[in-house]
Amino acid sequence: MSSIEKVLDKYSSKVYKNRKKHILEKTDGDQEIAADVRTVPGVMTNRGCCYAGCKGVVLSPIKDAAVITHGPIGCGFYTWGTRRHKARKDEDTKSFLEYCFSTDMQEADIVFGGEKKLRQAIKETVEIFDPATIVICSTCPVGLIGDDIHAIASEAEKLYGRKVMAFSCEGYKGVSQSGGHHIASNGLIKHVIGTGDRTPKKFAVNILGEYNIGGDGWEITRILKRIGYDIVCSLPGDGSYVEIKSAHVADLNLVQCHRSINYVAEMMKEQYGTAWLKVNFIGIESTIESLRNMAKFFDDPDLTAKTEEIIADEVAAIMDDIGYYKTKLKGKTAALFVGGSRSHHYQKLLNDLGMETILAGYEFGHRDDYEGREVIPTIKQDGDSKNIESIKVEKVPDKYKVFLSEDRYEKLKEEIGLEYYGGMVKEMNNGSVIVDDLNHFETEEFLKMLKPDVFFSGIKDKFVAQKGGTLSRQLHSYDYSGPYAGFNGAVNFARDVTMGIYTPAWGFVKAPWKVEPTLEGQVVGGEV
């Protein structure tokens, strides 16, 4: 029996049928995986909800927005500073990242409606905090009791002379946090992008889908600025409403996390003609490739020269460190289970360090994140995906601009994969295991069988791995470390993994009285 069969064996026939489609062993040829469909109840999924994707992931990092959670207290509390998306504030930009605003709905509000309370909460937010913009995110009960948060938002917008946006991101919508990313993206397109008028400089880009966890975005920005790029906005990590307004003036959208933000990239292409490029700033080789692709896009001799100069300089600076860590990590194996893009991105970095990925999966990825964008037309729409609003956008003539000639565009599509993402599976070795929506039970079983040296995941599955004797590193919050992106990030990452694998603790797991026979020649102590 293969490892996959062994794991599936424990399931009831119904669950077996369902889960089998989500798990595959990489072989040559096209392989289809089930993804972005309903979770099996009761199997301890690691997925979050729509609110988590919308409020927790995409909107929370926008530093100058005051995000009010409209609902009972729990959801607001649980998304209060838990994702380590960092932001800098300055003289002109307020930051509300350390704040949690909630309407704290009580039983009476559920019965009689919470609109009045929300109106008042907005008023108080304006009076006390005077934010650049206000964002309202609803939780489960709001959609059910019928509070019209959109009407309240537009009313408040007039009243207080600033943008007030509402997001109906009730937790039950969609099948994971992915639906929330889409809803948030729709709102940003509808209300924010295109409303600013900053004048771009040469080589103007946006960084989309970079969340600045542990300072990743800062490392990326540092490199891009050294080369001479004008970063119009970072959406959303360390981003601000004021900057995002002008996103449409950029020449190119860089898409770091395809899963969460491709909506914005695609809609901006329609509306403003902005081309997008999938990049990956995790890993040394992939950072270099991304930088070179960007230079090809702009096709400017000075920029290209500068790009090469910076790459050489940055690589020289980290060579010694990376060389040392490689000797420690070469041949080690890894399993990856993270969101919707990191499980792919980090494989590149692991490769740089001589490590192999033997299992990988996404929590909420779609089929295109596994198999590449070419499968998008074949993805079946189901009831759940239809429940997430998909908006139609049109060309905005006065703000539409095309940077590339048609020929060049077609050429770059081939050459640098412009507006394309090939997905994770193609780049994995034959025999490795790919699991969508890995749950607690499967995690434990696969770790037991595949015995990777490190399991990269999140806090919820971290302790399962560790109790079973496998090193865990968190790729959501980086265990309070970071940044891991770019050149310097690679060194941080290599250091953290080395430190984990070589910690003295693992050497003490087996107690001496268990390995040394006692006088009677028996092993005592028993299992606990």
Place this chain on the structure above:
Amino acid sequence: MNKHLVNLTTNPCKMCMPMGVITAFYGINKCMSILHGSQGCSTYIRRHMATHYNEPVDIASSSLTEHGTVYGGEKNLIAGIENLIKLYNPEVIGVATTCLAETIGEDISHIIKNFYEKHPESTVKLIPVPSGGYMGTQYEGFFRALYGIVTHIEMDQEPNGKVNIITGQLSPADTRYLKALLSAFEIDYILLPDLSDNLDGGHFEKYSRLPKGGTPLQDISKMAGAKATIELSTFTDESYSPGKYLNEKFGVSYIRLDLPVGLRSMDALVKALSKVSGKPVPNTIKEERARYLDAMIDSHKYNAEGRAVVFGEPDFVYAVTRLCSENGIMPVVAATGTKCKGLKETLKKDIQDVADRLFIIEHITFDEADFEMIESYALRYRANLMIGSSDGRRIEEKHGIPLIRCAFPVHDRIGGQRIRMLGYEGGLLLLDTITNVLLMHKEGGFRKELYFKYYKGKNKEQNLKIGEPSPKDSSKIRELSLIIKLPVVREEEKELTLEDKKKTHPCFSCSSAHKYARIHLPIAPKCNISCNYCVRKFDCPNESRPGVTTQVLEPKEALERYIQVKKDVPNLTVVGIAGPGDALANFEKTKETLVLIKAYDKNVTFCLSTNGLMLPLYASELLDLGVSHVTVTINAVDPKIGAEIYKEVRYLGTTYRGEQAAAVLLSNQLAGLKYLADRGLVCKVNIVTLKGINDHHIEEVVKKVKALGASITNIMQMIPVKGSVFENIPLVSHKEIMALREKCGIHLEQMYHCKQCRADAIGLLDKDISMHYAVPEDKKEAELSPKGKTAIRFAVASKSGMLIDEHFGHAKTFYIYEYKDGKSVYIENRDVDKYCRGAEDCEEEQDKIEKIFKTIQDCQGVLAVRIGSSPEKKLIDKGISVFKTYDRIEKAVQEAAQKLL
């Protein structure tokens, strides 16, 4: 202070009910739990518990989707329970609802019944707990789960001599301590729940996905036959108290005790255990008590400096506050996020007792708290330590108040599962931690403090430092990092023209006040500090009179205005930048304006007023620009006092609060003042007198600034601004101000003629003509004509010049406003006395009212906060409408005009 803000919870000090329910189920043997709702609830709670306990936390979800919310979630829940059983094989499953399930009205008891019908063979015990997130907090959820457990389990009433111990949310380590204590009394106990293993497991070769610890169901079923129940919770509602239930239903005797934290609460438990077991107190326990007592005595000499903030669940707050009070640590703030009406009353005696001992008047206990409120009280009552969960870390970071993390959740430190505070031993550990925090603070700073107090070096002022204090340690406030080296100008090199300079500036010399005119150019809208006597949206009430610059000018417009005014007022000698924000917070604008005007008129005298924050950075540029007079507002020279005056200071990209803010501001003010004075600039220092805050400290300020070279100080009254923190503090009377000026006059020359000018004032100090220049020349005619088509003129009774805050009959001055084209425009001030031709005859009340009538007879409306009925009638008879209101002038005038139109 934010209590009226019931609609916006800012930084919650509580979690939702399912969190408590799940935690309680973790204390049951072979138990899993499932949340009926969307899967985010399970995920979030797992994430929070795992981080705190550093253990796997597994909570299943029925993963409801939109489909389930429409057609009901029964299918999902049953499938979820089936899968849970298949994969984990538990004996008990806690089935809890969420906001979603409760809102769509799911009946989980019924669904459970259907499950058993579908699976008659199942031996798994399913326990339903309704727990919508809006039905209460995690504190209530915890006991509701325990109540659900005892009420859903078939009880064996056979007397068994056991003792039931029911607890709230204890840490696993505290639970282990409690179990050892019970064993020491040889008590045969049933502990509900027992979190000791499942949330603090060891590392073994094999990992079991079903937690093995916790209280088995068969033990729980014997609770009805126990001889007694001891329930350790102060505030749990009896309607869902398991102890009460067992007592009423099965006659098990029942006592309620507080969490055994601190000496007295632990004594009560020990006494009860001795009684229920019939055994004397074991020697080990007696020794433990003796050690705790010894520790209390050892640390008492440091504890009196403690001003603690205790926050968290009601039982925790009660227990820890009592531990503080019995150790002479003042709990200045005791707050719970949960609704708990009894907290204040129950703690009153304890807190009052320590407050009386330490002569502390101000402290507060409250429920339904959020961290915004906790923060404001912590600052107001000068807390120096906080005890609670890691959610207090933002306050710790912002204000340097150390936080002792000893309640759920702890997210930024390791070891949440091993927090100890129970019993004599735990109390001792917590007490040591508290005392050590106080000692750390003291050791970190007292030498420096003494040095500054008793051993000031001669040239101390030359080493004034600016920069960022360490955010973690407020004691380091005075040790500011970045040193600006200020070259000292030698005395003889200084141009000896100070007196000359003063003479030509109206604000700096009384005699020139009537001869030389000045123009204030309102070009600086931004401010970088936030004073408690100020509301930012109304401009700075200190540097300008509140809210009454009619427009902010661009540098070019400022030049135009200067040229215009100079034409009409030839004795215009002084150009000042006084706001409406801070001149240096808008340095580019200030610079541009000065350059433009200097190019036009090289004889002009420049002055500017500032809060001083950016002075060290721009001082040399100010010299280059030819600024000769600078006014710095320095309200305190002690960061402790400054901390009460300044809400926040934004300096080089960082926002400081509290003492740090005051310290940063102060060092920059002093460094800048010294620098400028050394270079021969005329420096005036404005001091706003705030009763009860700095009024006793003003002489200190004057002495200090004199030493640094200020040539005159202007001690002035605070103008109360509605909505500001100091809105309601009592005003210092004019008499008191005069007395202060006289007293300080011994040290330094005082300004007796201050008019607290508008930011756009023009003319002589006592004759402001700025309104004539309010609009550009071409539009002026139409605007200025009071008889314009739709212009309506109003007389406004105001003390502050900003709000309608004066009684009609008490007004000595009326502010005349005009409403035209949808705007309210200030025209002028009219002193009632000046309009009275025979001042001597005006002593009678009646005459005074007559005087007022004369003053305002050309107005169509009067706005005042109140007015006597007879004057009102008279006004109406004269065709003048009366509006009684308390509001901003501009707004009220607009509203009144709307009514008249």
